[in-house]
Amino acid sequence: MKSQYTAAAGLLFALGAAADSTIASGEGFGTYYYDIKQVDACGTSFSSQNQGGVMCSSETLQSLDMLNTNYIVAMNNSQLRSDPSKYCGKKVVVTVNGKKSDMPLFIGDGCERCATGSSTSDTWNAQGAPGLDFSYSVLDELTGGSACETGHSAISWEILDESIHDFASGGSSDSTESSQGSTPTTLVTSAAPAATGESSACENNAWQCNGNVIEQCVNSAWNTRVSCAAGSTCKGDSNPYCA
Numbered sequence: 001m002k003s004q005y006t007a008a009a010g011l012l013f014a015l016g017a018a019a020d021s022t023i024a025s026g027e028g029f030g031t032y033y034y035d036i037k038q039v040d041a042c043g044t045s046f047s048s049q050n051q052g053g054v055m056c057s058s059e060t061l062q063s064l065d066m067l068n069t070n071y072i073v074a075m076n077n078s079q080l081r082s083d084p085s086k087y088c089g090k091k092v093v094v095t096v097n098g099k100k101s102d103m104p105l106f107i108g109d110g111c112e113r114c115a116t117g118s119s120t121s122d123t124w125n126a127q128g129a130p131g132l133d134f135s136y137s138v139l140d141e142l143t144g145g146s147a148c149e150t151g152h153s154a155i156s157w158e159i160l161d162e163s164i165h166d167f168a169s170g171g172s173s174d175s176t177e178s179s180q181g182s183t184p185t186t187l188v189t190s191a192a193p194a195a196t197g198e199s200s201a202c203e204n205n206a207w208q209c210n211g212n213v214i215e216q217c218v219n220s221a222w223n224t225r226v227s228c229a230a231g232s233t234c235k236g237d238s239n240p241y242c243a
């Protein structure tokens with residue numbers, strides 16, 4: 001009895017030491033919604049999706065285009081919203097047909113479909129099914145080139161307690177570039193425009209849609225952050241995005 005117990009404890013210890021700690025995992029479906037490299041693929045254009053701001057943006061709304069990587073993964077948006085700092089920037093390992101991904105995938109955005117319906121459903125439903133949402137290129141690689149054909153694929157995933165992208169500093173840890181270098185011309189950064197007689201006091205860091213423009217409150221004045229591309233509109237009220 002005693003030796004059995006000791007052996008079991010030893011095994012547990014070994015597993016714990018070998019595995020990265022997992023903060024969340026699940027099974028469901030992988031889909032795609034953007035691609036900053038293959039903007040036109042699979043009979044569609046991702047140009048407006050690429051301009052959408054991601055949920056993990058901190059003070060400055062960052063669009064997929066600005067983040068300039070296809071490794072951003074969107075997860076259950078209710079789960080993400082419940083504790084952004086727990087998930088944002090954390091590495092994701094995805095398994096398709098028993099094969100684990102070795103790409104530097106990380107949580108950066110919220111997925112509405114992934115939050116709707118039963119978290120244990122194994123039936124595909126475009127209106128609600130558990131899973132993750134990827135760039136087209138990444139889903140295509142995960143599925144051995146069938147992303148376009150099937151649109152959604154059975155996956156399982158683990159979110160590891162390993163941060164590989166720092167949204168707070170606006171980039172990965174190896175990038176010290178200020179936001180100035182990579183800021184699209186549609187964004188107003190630095191010096192908030194001197195209030196030209198307009199006194200629309202707002203609460204700092206609040207966000208809103210103003211027509212087709214995403215605005216952030218800086219120094220008590222609304223500033224343009226992203227203009228939604230033609231064909232997309234600003235949605236989401238205080239948590240705006242272009243879609």
Ligand SMILES: *[C@@H]1O[C@H](CO)[C@@H](O)[C@H](O)[C@H]1NC(C)=O
Nearest residue numbers: 076079114115116118119130
């Ligand atoms: C999404 O996350 C919420 C909050 O954690 C959970 O209650 C819900 O079941 C999840 N939905 C799916 C489809 O996984």
